[in-house]
Amino acid sequence: MLKIIVCFKWVIDEADIKVSGKSRELDLSRVAYKISDYDRNAIEEAVRLQEQLGGSVVAVTVGPPTAKQSLKDALSRGPEKAVFVSDPAFDSLEPAQTAAILAEVITKNLEYDLIICGEGSSDLYAQQVGPRLAEKLGIPCATYVEKIIIKDKELIAERKMRDGIEVVSMPLPALVTVMPTINTPRIPSLKQVLGAAKKPVVNLSAKDLEGKYEPCLKTTSLLAATMERKRIKFTDDPQDIRKVVDALLKEGVIS
Amino acid sequence: MPGVWVIAENSNYTLELLSKGLEIANELNEKLVAFSFGNEELANDYISCGADEVFVLPALNRELPFEAYVPLIVAEAKKEMPEAIIVCATQRGTELASRVAAGLNTGLATGCISVRVDKGNLVMERLVFGGAAVQTVICTTRPQMAAIPPGTYEKAQPREDRRGQIKVVAGNVETKVKVVERRKKEQEEIDLTEAKIIVSVGRGFEKQEDISLARELARLLGGEVGCTRPIAEELHWLPEERYMGISGKKVKPDLYIGLGVSGQVQHVTGIRDAKIIMAVNTDENAPIFDAADYGIVGNLYDVVPKLMTEIKAALNK
């Protein structure tokens, strides 16, 4: 029986970010939130392994109290229990803090054979929390994994590297970070969505943590990456298309 | 003197970091330390290219991954307490840097697009929200750590007059992670970052064969075919070297033509430095039109042939 922990993050949907005027400041007033894209693959992989091999899946997230909304979404995807570690100060954690908090929470509260994280979060894309967590827990890890096979107490993982595939093996317990290509996350059914509300959630707050977890990084500025473009739209009729070609000629980019 | 360390998985990437490392070490008034993995000869190259000291770590058995060096590097860092550690952010480098940072309880900025020194701090810029924003961070703990992608800097050049020390670091490289197989991939020869014109294939294409349409347009213009991440990674229609974006190639062509590309920020981040961006998309509200100079609202299967006819007429081809 395999005990799996999957770590997911509740993030701003970057497609909703607007820029306020010329100042390049981010306007986050109308943003929606979502489960970080690749964490949906992480949850899916945990649930698939459990379906194959038996065992349990616990989903863990660290965030501000507003991230409570994420729990139903996460649980509707298959895990049977969630652990929610929240504090108002947890809305801008950096990877060192997140990993350290996860390490304390997991060590004190959960048994595990396998921990699954995403390759990187959609907001910070630091690609740090997974490997940092493994290091804190003193367990082996494999990053950028595209395929997982478990035999007895051994994990075989195919890592997708830029220059090819590297297949590694390691004893459990272990941690993997998964690529989006590992699976296609299922869309929860209505029954699963309704069932999610009944699943148990363990709520923990900063007061339940022993560590202080000060940040190691300080953000000195956060500005929109803007781009000046002409934004001229044309239709698909031949005259319009000719205008586009003329414009490209005039810009000197085709010859 | 604690030093500025540069760590990369191969010698080319080490040389790239040495050129930046030299600048950082000068500004921080520190010595520059490079790492050589199982190769003492390289140590002399690194010294002539700017390193004041080279740590030579033991060679790896074939069944061990590069990341197996983490415990040795952590142990060495605890002894020497470097002021800064700069790592080449290949995938392996990013994992190694993250674990070393965890082992040292220090901060790390990954995927830096720029690094400079101000008042003793590395000021590191990185992209967040899929590339929609630039975050600037400094590290309040020591060593301060940055992971910078390969290809960001020119390789350092050797100089005759350089002198430095070589330190052989003894110790066992141990890890529970064993490599059981390596399947090398055929690397393509093209370098999209050098292309003047890129025709980019998005999921608006219905089948793999249809990419011939993009190829014809690219050939007509003397350009290359590129794509979005799902075309390469999910559909495997084109090699991964050809996808652009925050996790793919950052390109700077004179002209980028997106066909059936929605223009989500993760993709647009890779094409920000294009001189002109043109796009064809059926959806007039597709975000690519905000990122484009010239947008054609239409079906690519209809527009591309018409576009080629017009281009041929205009260029007398």
Ligand SMILES: Cc1cc2nc3c(=O)[nH]c(=O)nc-3n(C[C@H](O)[C@H](O)[C@H](O)COP(=O)(O)OP(=O)(O)OC[C@H]3O[C@@H](n4cnc5c(N)ncnc54)[C@H](O)[C@@H]3O)c2cc1C
């Ligand atoms: C952490 C993270 C990192 C990522 N990194 C990258 C990256 O580096 N690079 C990257 O590309 N993506 C990346 N992505 C994915 C990115 O968010 C988008 O999903 C992806 O770029 C969309 O690809 P697409 O435009 O081909 O497909 P879609 O978004 O599906 O868009 C297809 C478009 O084609 C149009 N269309 C359909 N039919 C036609 C037709 N006949 N003619 C014309 N238009 C048509 C549609 O209107 C639509 O706009 C990343 C995502 C995450 C979460």
Ligand SMILES: Nc1ncnc2c1ncn2[C@@H]1O[C@H](COP(=O)(O)O)[C@@H](O)[C@H]1O
């Ligand atoms: N706040 C969080 N709570 C739980 N898991 C997280 C959190 N932040 C990051 N993770 C996990 O770590 C992975 C990598 O995140 P990052 O290092 O921010 O790119 C994510 O895909 C998640 O699996």
